[in-house]
Amino acid sequence: MKKIFQLLFFIILATCQVFAKEYHVDAANVSQGDGSIHNPFKTIQQAADVMKKGDICYIHKGTYRENIVPKNSGSKRKPIIYTKYKNDVVIVTATEKVTNWELHSGNIYKAKNVNMPLGAGNNVYFNHQKMQIARWPNNVDYNEYTLDAKFIDKRKGTYSMSYISNNEIPDFDWRGGVIHYLGAHSGCSWERTITGYSKDLHRVHFNTLPDKWPFGKTHSPTRLENGHRGIFYLMNKLEALDAPNEWYYDTTAKELYFYAPDGKNPAKDHVEISTRENTANINKNYIHFEGLNFFGGMITIKGSYNKVTNCMVKNGTDRLITDLNGAALSNAAIQVMEGYFNTLEKCVLENGTLNGVYLSRKSESNKVENCIIQNFNTIGLHAALLISDGKRNQILNNSLYGSARDGVKVSGDDSEFAYNHVQKCLISGADGGLFYVTGRSIPKNIEVHHNWFHDAYADDHHAGKKATGIYLDNNSAGYIVHHNVVWDVEWGGLHFNWNAVQNKIYNNTFWNVGKPDQALIDCWVPKRNGKQTNVQDNVLYNNISDVRPWWHSGDGEKYRVDEKEYIGKDADNDFENNHQFSELPFLVAINSLFVPFKGSPLIDKGQKIKKITTNFKNKAPDLGAYEFGAKAWVPGVNWTPKGFAWTPSSNYKKLEIKSIKKQN
Template sequence: MLKITQIYFYLFFLLASSISFATDIYVATNGNDTSGNGTMANPYKTFTKAISIMSAGDVCIIRGGIYEEALNVTKNGTSGNYLTFKAADGEDVEIRATNIVNGWQAHSGNIYKATVNMAIESRFRAVYHNNEYMDLARWPNNKDNNRWTIDCTPVTGGDGSHFTANNLPNIDWTGGMVYYLGAHSGASWTRTITASTTSRIDYTEVDITKWPFTPHNPTVWRNNPNNNRGQLYLFNKLEALDYANEWFYDQTTNTLYLQTADGTMPTTGSVEYAASKFAAEIKGDYIKLEGLNFFGGSVKIHNNADNNQILNCTIIHGSEGHDNLTNTSAQVGEAALEVLGDNTIIKGCTIDHSSVSGIVISGWAASNCTVEGNYISNIDYIGIHASPLRSSGNDMKILKNTITNAGRDGMYVAGSNCEIAYNDVSASQKINSDSGVFYTVGNASLKNNEIHHNWFHDATAPSYSHNPNDPGKAAGIYLDNNSKGYTVHHNVIWNVSWSGYQVNWNNTNLDFYHNTIWNAERAMDAWVNGYTQENNKIYNNFSNVGDWFSETATDFDIQDNLISNTSPFEDANNQNFMPASGSAVVDMGRFISNFTSSYKGSAPDIGAYESLGTQWTAGVNAIEDTGESLSIDEESSIKLVLYPNPVGNNLNIALPHSFNTGSVEVYSLLGTLINKTSINGNLNNSILVLPVTNLITGTYLIRVMSSDGASYSSKFIKN
């Protein structure tokens, strides 16, 4: 009996030792690391203290306020017990990689100065006034206060070590920097100035026989208006500080000079400078960040830090500054969010403003990551090979993101076995040319990537990048240099200034199925450049402009597509690409072997949408394509009736019999959530009256969700 008791005790001890009892540990700006105990009533002051006592499963609850300490997590959680760092419910937590600078005094005219030690590496220095990004003193000035207009002066000549230009300011630019964007406009580069006159700038030499300088140097002439040999601006000299929102830092005297927007002395606490490169660094496994706001510094998940999650966070001005002065690759590794760890999940986040990339996932270190439901905007102000989302890792899922405003690519995914789906990507190529809303480059490998149900739209290359008689090279989907093994289906491309599809060099095993192209400059083009293209298919695609590309009998198999300047859609000009009843695309597609796609009628429709099928949308509020119509008839669980017609002041929704509590949401066809109304109480067999007087004329989607998880959808037309 004693032996049995001892065995039970031993088993209990092993079980108890394996159970993790999670602890909530509080941090607050008014906490105390010495006298506090980490409770809500007596919180710690620093993240460092909280982390020092945390174990797997613990939750660090951060109270509202501004924190200037970086969140540096070096411990590990476990698969069932993450280390979690989250904002307290309903409270705003800001973790800033900036410090405030005060003690301002007059310098000269509208310029003020203060003493500060900006110890960060010079190319990551940044200054903010009232949370707005300031320009490092420059010429020509940024007179429109728009970071997308690069405000350069034309280059008239030069080589790999100097530029010539007219009417340069008569100051000594030695030690300053020159930004150069070639006439080709594919990428920029920056170098240190070694000597100057009013017509010449000498700089640290680059090798114009090698990429990226070969097409981007002043010996390359293009027939572009006022931009035959590229353009430049000069910056980082105190003598150039002569305009609103400019600054300069003298590191020999630790003096910061600033001219504010209105020329007045900065008020106390209104100016901040970048004190550190990172606002957060994750160096352990199974770490979770939730609901945190980061400003002025990036978030980095380090190499071998795996299985981490960044959820519902914001990163504003995550990676600001200028290009690396020795860069020879037209790209940098920095981003607002840098991912070097496997199995990372980034979901529900907002990333806004970055001089370089928004999210970078480096394939040499990271694989099997998910990027879903994020807003990413205002990325790549320096116009290099950077992207709002830039991934070279394998096994990526890039889903339901809304991306807008990018200097070059809207999205770049170059790994293998990746899914890119339901993303809404727009307004790319705001500085560079020869790129795509979706862009990638290939190699000898078949990628086995699937690009489906995305919206790629509204991208126009800048006027300085091309002759007015030529298209601005902003493509919809650009599979560049040897891209192989892509299945591209059910995407919509509209309002792009170049090809709907652009494919270059040795492209093989590219399948373009069921896509819609509207208002591109041309449907498709390719720069073959002497390579072989083969085993590519173009089936069931629609474009309102021509043509599909083919030069040989074996490069592209082109079947059952339609090119017509007559719209077969319900309202293409308002981005409703559902086939109109009886139109030229209905039942006119082919059955594609080894490709599954639901259809109604006698055959699949041509284009990205199926008549009587799902009116799917893209972006963070995406409605997925189930193959079933969102129009619900009277026998379905929900029916929508408009009273009165055609004006329509209320939408009467007959709720299903089992409905109790939940919500009703109204979306535009672009996936934008317009209105959400909660429903409480037992409403069985009742009518929900939803006012629609504030809606403009158009087609809308309605989604009603009950608290038990059931979902009912339909669409209605506001006349």
């Protein structure tokens, strides 16, 4: 009987293979082709228009300047697959080449009859590196995170909700240009079209900012904080084009001006411009992308059971945020806007002004696993390396590095964020966290466990010291945060705000989280609508830290709870069996980092917590994030990227523990 079933299985499999088709695509083909290996299609879209369940598309080496839009869905057993042919390097790009250069003046060259249709999404790339729109002052280090900006005048009458002043502004007509502004609060940047310029006052004008968040009194020149009223730079005028890497596009004449990095004629180099927002739109189900490279545009998914594996997306989301009325945009290198059970696995996502990965509220039960996501949100908006708003999403074993503001945001009910390595965030902004969320005081049941969070220091040049580890901001509720390690941040390890309730904080290790007088846990609890807010009904057990104040709650000098927040008759939270140590209670060797050493005061000192302190080794669980005698877990990816079109930055591998060693 077993042999009969095996025979039937192979017959069914052979039948499926007979009906499935194999297509080939080669951009080098001089004709449109028929999809065969001997006469392949010229474009991927030709294959996408005819492929059905079980079909596979082999894409030969080359650059494909198109947006892939599958016409049909696959099925569970017969997905539609797009993959590279053998070990070929395939690039799908949202850009077009520019070659017709002529000298304009000095080191500036000009190309005529250039169509750049994306407005705020226009970009120029030189050998696959993003260039800078012409600006003042110049970006001297070519690092988008270091803003190289100027402080606005703060004298009365030199600023308002519709203009800013600075005596250094060059005297040419800035009308039609763009101002980039980051306020003294440093929590959110904005950009506005310049509507006028007063030469005598060295003042640029723009449409009046809305009197609401994020503008209003928080992110506008009216706010004085950290000794200033904000920093700015100006862009998008030909007169400002005076340095390598800069470009300007004349939308009326359709002429592109460019100062190449080497100052030479760029005709022999690879100069490209953005012409499409997307490199792929997956609006169907059971579509698989494997082993491909995407450049200059987003992958947008609005379907279910799709997979993107072993792919690289470089510069997938570059744009200005001119005249935006809010604090966020969903644009991401890979964005899942609708659908269920989509998977991103073993991908490299690198470089972008906005988000790395975005999972919308309409996308549920998706998985992002074993991906490298680095250097996003260079523009300082409420964007992040990864944002997950949908329910039941899983974010597992990823390495995430580099953001002007927050690291990650996970806010969808019943989601999981586990075994991830998040570092180097709040580079140029403040009032955020490596893990940052807001809520409505309604429990979310989101589990955040076995992660490393470290290296969050806002730029001292302009930003306040408000970069924290795990930030459960306004009314966050129902987060189960356990077995995480937070270190080397400047504003506390854990932050609650307003009516943050019913969060459970177990077995976390916090170390070097701010100056010695910085509290481990901070809360901002002002009055709202005449009623005093307060964090309450939170449970905190088995956590450890270095020696510092445990808890601070307040709203300036108006309302201050301090130590009573966790002990005494005024305590609103269940705070038990948490300990601080003046000497390191764990190892700092790379292969056993944060693990209790033999005889450590952490061993067997923890309380038993149902579903949290499982599989402990001795009489009782240990304190902190690691268990003595158990295998030391290491978060982040477990593979090395090879065979992509570009060599990824190795930043995601960084692991700074010098400050911890100094305390040994």
